[in-house]
Amino acid sequence: MIESILLVDDESLFHLVFEDACSLLDISLTLECVNSADEAANMFRRLYETGDRKPECVFVDLNIIGSSFDGIELVRKINFEYGNHVVIGMISSSNEIDEQKKAQLAGAQFWIVKSDEIEPRLEEFKKDYSNYKNRSAKFKVYN
Amino acid sequence: MIADKKTRDILLNIKKDRGVYLEGNLLKLIKAEANDEEFEEYLQECIGRDKAVRVKRLDITKQVQKQNSTLIKNQEEITRINEELKTSLKLTEKTKCEAETAKETALNDLDLLQKKTQTELIGTIVKVALIVIVSVGVVSTGMYGLAIWKSKDTQIIGSAWSNMLSILLTNAFSIIGTIMGVKYATPDKTKNRRSR
Numbered sequence: 638m639i640e641s642i643l644l645v646d647d648e649s650l651f652h653l654v655f656e657d658a659c660s661l662l663d664i665s666l667t668l669e670c671v672n673s674a675d676e677a678a679n680m681f682r683r684l685y686e687t688g689d690r691k692p693e694c695v696f697v698d699l700n701i702i703g704s705s706f707d708g709i710e711l712v713r714k715i716n717f718e719y720g721n722h723v724v725i726g727m728i729s730s731s732n733e734i735d736e737q738k739k740a741q742l743a744g745a746q747f748w749i750v751k752s753d754e755i756e757p758r759l760e761e762f763k764k765d766y767s768n769y770k771n772r773s774a775k776f777k778v779y780n
Numbered sequence: 781m782i783a784d785k786k787t788r789d790i791l792l793n794i795k796k797d798r799g800v801y802l803e804g805n806l807l808k809l810i811k812a813e814a815n816d817e818e819f820e821e822y823l824q825e826c827i828g829r830d831k832a833v834r835v836k837r838l839d840i841t842k843q844v845q846k847q848n849s850t851l852i853k854n855q856e857e858i859t860r861i862n863e864e865l866k867t868s869l870k871l872t873e874k875t876k877c878e879a880e881t882a883k884e885t886a887l888n889d890l891d892l893l894q895k896k897t898q899t900e901l902i903g904t905i906v907k908v909a910l911i912v913i914v915s916v917g918v919v920s921t922g923m924y925g926l927a928i929w930k931s932k933d934t935q936i937i938g939s940a941w942s943n944m945l946s947i948l949l950t951n952a953f954s955i956i957g958t959i960m961g962v963k964y965a966t967p968d969k970t971k972n973r974r975s976r
Contacts, residue, residue: 638808650845657838661831666805753842 639665643692645677647702674704674711685719699729716744724769741776750780803830909955913948
């Protein structure tokens with residue numbers, strides 16, 4: 638089970654869906670949700686500076702309304718600026734190959750396509766999680 | 781994490797007395813002792829209830845999410861249709877303007893044609909009237925001249941010639957006056973249309 642998850646998504650309703658789905662599938666022990674990329678970046682900057690415990694896994698939406706940068710830029714910042722070794726990936730309703738390539742270059746390890754039925758994808762992700770954690774898994778799209 | 785006897789008893793008493801169950805992610809951490817079937821049963825009941833609540837909430841949240849998506853799609857559709865309507869309205873106004881311009885041009889052409897026909901008619905009337913007047917004048921002058929040349933009595937024909945000539949001149953001017961009057965007294969349709 639993943640110790641802690643951070644979800645970065647502007648859609649508050651999806652926070653509830655994701656939280657319940659993760660809980661029902663026994664994916665995570667704790668889950669925190671933030672609405673903007675800026676908030677998430679600030680959180681990681683603070684954790685980086687204080688050395689506090691970081692979320693074990695981060696799910697980032699592609700287009701985060703009300704943020705000064707998009708999800709891919711946030712992935713890049715978390716991976717390259719704050720030097721974290723967290724499992725990080727995208728969760729978006731978009732399924733564009735170009736965006737997926739950009740995310741992969743920014744350091745995203747997976748891409749989950751958001752839909753009405755998110756549970757089967759999360760279940761599949763849960764099976765692959767250990768490989769993401771030890772960095773042996775290749776970039777994968779769950780759709 | 782295995783709950784000690786004190787914690788276990790408190791939790792079981794709260795369930796018995798108040799009907800309140802443990803819920804949330806804490807249930808994933810707390811375990812019962814190996815032989816404690818009562819607490820194990822309690823924990824399973826709590827997990828079952830928690831799952832049932834989450835399943836129900838997930839269903840409702842998904843429904844709301846779906847309705848939200850539909851609303852957003854509908855809103856987008858309304859905006860698109862509104863834009864289309866605005867474009868169509870602009871196009872209609874443009875077409876209406878063009879049609880009005882074409883109508884005005886056609887009416888102007890018609891006026892011009894009518895005036896041309898009218899002028900041609902007036903010209904013909906004037907020509908015929910002048911021919912008649914000149915012919916009568918020439919004939920009567922000829923007869924008068926012939927009477928003078930033949931040394932006949934010119935008293936009657938002289939007065940008749942002068943009367944006829946004065947009548948013909950009067951009629952000629954009358955015809956011209958009437959024609960000019962018709963021409964300038966006709967209301968200008970173009971002016972009226974423009975003022976409309």
